[in-house]
Amino acid sequence: MPSSAFRTALVLAAAATPCLGQTTTSSSAITCATGIHMIVARGSTEAVGLGRIGVVAGNVSELVPGSSVDAVVYPATFDAYFASEGTGVLAMTAMINEYTAACPESKIALIGYSQGGQVAMDVVCGTSETLFNVTADLSDALAKNVVAVVTFGDPSHMSGMPWNAGTSNNTGIFQRNNTAACEPYNPNIRAWCDTGDIYCDKGNNRTIHGTYFSYDHYVSQAAEFIVGRYNESLANSSSGAPTASGTATVSPTVSSTGGATATTAPPVVGQNAAGSFRAGGVGMAGIVAVVGVAFGLLL
Template sequence: MKDIFSRAITAVAALSGAVKRDVETPCATGIHIIVARGSIEKPGLGQIGVVAGNVTALVPGSTVVAVDYPATFENYLTSEASAASVFSTQVAEYAARCPNTSIALLGYSQGGQAVMDSLCGNSEAGFTPTLDLDAMFDSHVVAAVTFGDPSHTVGAPWNLGTSNKTGIFPRLNITACEPFSDQIAGWCDFGDVYCDRGNNSRTHGTYFANYTMDAASFIVKKWMVANNVTSLYGSPNATVTTVPSSATGGAASTAASSAATATATTVISAAGAIKPSVVAAAGWLGLAVLYMACQL
């Protein structure tokens, strides 16, 4: 029991110190995850950081870094282009420095569009055209996950969710993305005002409650295949939990953003399996209580 708790504390410490510049991040022995938050979320991992937290709990030795970009509605075109550029730069720099480490990209809303632009270039109307990811680094990106991507385009092979319409900034050319199609998973649901041009302002904030487990599992499976890994460290009963979103509008509210940038950790279920979750700083008190219980 104490050993399980020690692993939980280690996961907390690892992720809480992981959001830093790539040049400062040690080469991961697991997955290196680059994360772009959604529009108007506070700097950091944002809500989609919960997916990264689940992955790091399942794959020890993983690292997480946040894309530093404005994430604003004002000047959206330049803000999104900035994120796509940072993604490309971070992938290139990290791949050159850590050639044996696999990389996963995560993005929510505007950050999701940036993920796609970094992979296959920008072909959306009104945006400045950008190049796709340099072929030299293609093999390093084993998975890319998006939630509520405004560049969602009907018919793309990586589309998941319930949407049957294009987003507000649909791609004019998805062929540039097709070499990555097996590594991409993009969730967009019917009614989402951004990725589905719908009229339900709440839908855009529901992905974290509905697809966190699916997204984390997708990334881990792609990493396992790419690295010929047949089993994972930890309890065979380990599962990935979902975390409800508190966003109520078309973009994350300030309260939701604050909650989402909390540290990812692991907790122990009654059965002894390790389950990833998200806790705020106050969660350390809960871990202390858990520790005391483990001493009994």
């Protein structure tokens, strides 16, 4: 668990920012996907939309015809991280409830990177990390709908979990205090975290957190996991929808800016990236500095 000094440092960083404002969209007319419906939460500071992890959704869309994708509209900012992440949890939960109400036989995948990964895990497992507002876990009844949860670089990553992938054996900077609540979704979760990642592994390498989507095998494994869970869910249901097979072939387009790896996702079906937010405060540089000090306190 992070030390009290570390928690204090993060609280001070969050308190240094003004309140967030957000515009959300209402799904007044939902079209049910004939494939799998994906709900994607981008990482911190990424532009509104799918973010880098959208490449995984692109792979799945290639493998499962008739799939659709929606982006969670939330701040995704380092500034006021706790409020931002909590907003994402509420937004993603609402999207799931609205979609399953309109499409009760639907199959859904939740996909999240970095802060978005924590959002996805807090939705299914409930929020139990210190300093975050407590939220309930997703209804067990929705386990037949939410058939896959994929995360990369989740700061609430927990060591020793059956869903872990990647090279990390450590817990992230925000320890999840209740993993039992994840039980109904255990087989449907896959969480990638690599050794050295400063957020999910509590490491000291700032580069690793931004490199997951430059690895074709990680991108392919994530897509194939989602497709596999989708196919299994169909086999266990009476929906009669066609299954998908094959190997993910859509590769991410990788570019490098200022030493940080960035990935542009291919176009995907049904993308909804509407919405806007405003945020101010110390910005990424300030938060990175605070995190650096915090890690110094942990040593």
